[in-house]
Amino acid sequence: MTDDIQDRATLDHVLVLAPYRRDADYLRQLLTEHDLDVRICSTGSSVTPFLEASPGVLVATHEALNPEVVSAVGAWLATQPGWSEMPIVVLLDRSSQQARVKAALVEAWPRARQIFYQRPVTPVELVSGIQAAFLARLRQRDVRDHIDREIELRRELNHRVKNILASVTSIFEMTRRxxxxxxxxxxxxRGRLRALSDVHSAVFQADGEAVSIQEIVDLTFEPYRLPGHDRFATGGPPIMLNREAGTTLALCLHELATNAIKYGGLSAPSGQVSFTWGVSGDDVWSRWEETGGPPVVEPSRQGYGTRYLRSALTSLFGQAPVITFDRHGLICEVRGLQSRVSRNS
Structure with a gap:
């Protein structure tokens, strides 16, 4: 399931803790009439499995608040991530010591957003309160998604900055020698740094204009080329890419080049890189191959760069790339429908 579908299957249901059947049946009927998914935990059932299904809202009658249930809910709340503040609706008896009960639950459930109603409560008031709790829960989920996205963007930015610095360092060393x-x-x-910047200007700020694979290749590899010692062999037919495809290809080539500089074919003086592309029927394909570098050993785990390559190329071509850690040099091959990447797609 996607994250969104999974959220709907979990966060968007009401868990009712009601030991008395009449209460459970009444709440189920009332909430179901208002298109709310309801699950019942009655007397004799362990509440823990119901909590692990991540309900959106918890509704508990006064009678359900025995020490075992209070403890189980508190233990589950303690495991929740920082973005989560579980809405819990508690239906208290008029004759109970309400202030005492509220104080005890606030202490036992500090990670919850507690809403108290005194019975009898009107159906409209109760349904309105539960729906409001659902909206609060959904806002919490939005905050979670925003935080997750921000963390991912920071990781990507950190990775990109490191790669750019590695490229600048490599350009410096090659130029110095x-x-x-x-x-x-x-x-x-200065000229090589300008060339490194050109690929960003030409592709990332193309404003919807098409760009050729050859132009992307030339701009991306230009900073690493030395007069009389071109370590890149490139070639293929004229193919025009749309802006999105051109941006993705430039990023992937930059990723591969940076990796080759750090660990692969371009980390050795005699190392070479071949990048070729072509058209076969309705498909367009490309192949990256490194030679002359140190012996390649497949890593024990995928780094961010490899994960990015797989994800980006799969999204671009519609098929996953084949990345081969051949001992003589890394090989990355991918193919897909030309209509996915052409200027008219």
């Missing part, structure tokens, strides 16, 4: 004078070094280094 080939420079005879400080003036020559300064000019070459």
């Amino acid at each position: 080939g420079a005879d004078t400080l003036e020559g070094f300064s000019g070459d280094f």
